[in-house]
Amino acid sequence: MLDTLTIRTQRTSASRLPELDLDHLEFGKVFSDHMFVVDFRNGEWQEPQIVPYGDMSVSPANSALHYGQSIFEGMKAYKNEQGDIALFRPTDNLHRLNASAERMCMPTLPEELFMQGLTQLIRLDAGWVPNVAGMSLYIRPFMFATDGMLGVRPSDTYRFMIITCPVAAFYNKPLRVRFEEKYVRSAEGGAGFAKNAGNYGAAMYPTKLAQQEGYNQLIWTDASEHRYVEESGTMNAMFVIDGRLITPALSSSILDGITRRSVLQLAHDWDMPVEERKVSAREILEAQANGTLEEAFGVGTAATIAPISVIGQHGQDYTLPATSEASFSRRVAAELDAIRTGAAPDVHGWMVQV
Ligand SMILES: *Cc1c(COP(=O)(O)O)cnc(C)c1O
Numbered sequence: 446m447l448d449t450l451t452i453r454t455q456r457t458s459a460s461r462l463p464e465l466d467l468d469h470l471e472f473g474k475v476f477s478d479h480m481f482v483v484d485f486r487n488g489e490w491q492e493p494q495i496v497p498y499g500d501m502s503v504s505p506a507n508s509a510l511h512y513g514q515s516i517f518e519g520m521k522a523y524k525n526e527q528g529d530i531a532l533f534r535p536t537d538n539l540h541r542l543n544a545s546a547e548r549m550c551m552p553t554l555p556e557e558l559f560m561q562g563l564t565q566l567i568r569l570d571a572g573w574v575p576n577v578a579g580m581s582l583y584i585r586p587f588m589f590a591t592d593g594m595l596g597v598r599p600s601d602t603y604r605f606m607i608i609t610c611p612v613a614a615f616y617n618k619p620l621r622v623r624f625e626e627k628y629v630r631s632a633e634g635g636a637g638f639a640k641n642a643g644n645y646g647a648a649m650y651p652t653k654l655a656q657q658e659g660y661n662q663l664i665w666t667d668a669s670e671h672r673y674v675e676e677s678g679t680m681n682a683m684f685v686i687d688g689r690l691i692t693p694a695l696s697s698s699i700l701d702g703i704t705r706r707s708v709l710q711l712a713h714d715w716d717m718p719v720e721e722r723k724v725s726a727r728e729i730l731e732a733q734a735n736g737t738l739e740e741a742f743g744v745g746t747a748a749t750i751a752p753i754s755v756i757g758q759h760g761q762d763y764t765l766p767a768t769s770e771a772s773f774s775r776r777v778a779a780e781l782d783a784i785r786t787g788a789a790p791d792v793h794g795w796m797v798q799v
Pocket residue numbers: 519640676678679680681700701702703704705744745746747
């Protein structure tokens with residue numbers, strides 16, 4: 446295993462940084478110069494490496510490709526005005542990665558390996574972390590099976606990697622969403638709480654249908670009755686009804702978002718009433734009808750806080766009031782931004798300097 450945490454580093458001989466055009470970034474298309482790689486073999490993690498970002502070869506019988514033993518995380522690094530770089534709640538991502546790994550019969554990652562890989566990679570590619578308001582370095586840790594063998598059983602070997610890309614805001618307009626009451630993202634007892642690749646592939650078709658109808662995203666409802674809200678796309682869903690912040694309680698079918706957790710904490714800090722419970726599509730549309738639905742928004746690392754302006758159901762669109770500076774979603778988005786860039790005190794110890 447790791448006697449020392451020296452990570453063998455092979456630097457690129459041709460940095461692509463001079464070609465980086467921050468004004469024309471598409472999410473997840475431009476990757477930083479380096480990537481972190483470590484293989485799992487013979488029951489242990491082998492020597493970690495940082496190498497130039499690039500293609501790799503895998504067996505055509507790779508079991509991640511055939512049976513989906515593949516998990517990921519999504520996190521961000523931010524640069525403050527002094528140019529220092531910090532990560533937002535990185536150990537929360539590690540714990541969730543390891544929960545996903547257990548659900549998918551994959552090996553867990555020791556904290557030191559994860560944190561050293563992450564910090565050394567980001568230090569090396571520090572020039573790729575934008576110091577422009579609203580921009581950050583998106584970090585994608587992921588793990589997949591590497592056995593070349595067609596038997597349906599957990600692989601013996603795995604690869605864990607980290608790749609990064611500079612990103613701007615994900616959605617630039619309030620979202621049009623609709624309730625999904627036919628297809629299912631994940632069911633109670635399934636693997637919806639884990640960030641495993643298969644959850645996302647299966648969600649693409651229903652999402653595509655909604656986009657063809659002019660919506661940006663879906664609001665998933667529960668698999669057994671299609672009554673209760675689960676999530677919105679790859680974001681946790683939140684509603685402000687009559688001054689109370691309401692979000693679906695966690696379950697095995699809902700992803701335990703770190704942004705969700707952080708927004709709930711800030712709401713507590715601000716003495717805003719918070720309810721984590723089942724919330725039905727009907728309750729939301731009734732609140733819309735009687736004027737008590739003040740806000741609806743999605744929360745997640747990639748999208749941060751994404752306000753919802755329209756909710757559709759059965760071909761009808763229901764419009765929400767426009768947000769103002771005083772709206773909870775706007776205030777919480779600003780506070781999270783301020784904490785991440787060092788403009789507001791980090792009272793919960795969320796930021797980890799790189
Ligand atoms: C990643 C993800 C989220 C958001 O989680 P964060 O930790 O806040 O980024 C929500 N729902 C799904 C399905 C996700 O994959």
